[in-house]
Amino acid sequence: MTIQSKGACDACKTNRWHEQLSPIGTNVTTDEGMAGSTHYDFLQCTQCGSILARYEDKGLGKGGPFFKRITEGFF
Numbered sequence: 001m002t003i004q005s006k007g008a009c010d011a012c013k014t015n016r017w018h019e020q021l022s023p024i025g026t027n028v029t030t031d032e033g034m035a036g037s038t039h040y041d042f043l044q045c046t047q048c049g050s051i052l053a054r055y056e057d058k059g060l061g062k063g064g065p066f067f068k069r070i071t072e073g074f075f
């Protein structure tokens, strides 16, 4: 399947969850020792093709989930 993209959609540009996001790839958990860990999963927008990383801190600096559009700079 190929997505014909006209650039990142407005929903993806806001860097938050929206209905067009679909899980891709493999989840990652980093081990940061005393600082805890960060959990990542990856989502692709079925409308514009953007890939967002969703990450959540576990441990001392608990926070999230946060989203970062990792295709920013490409389209």
Ligand SMILES: [Zn+2]
Residues within 6 Å of the ligand: 008, 009, 010, 011, 012, 020, 045, 046, 047, 048, 049, 050
């Ligand atoms: Zn999108």
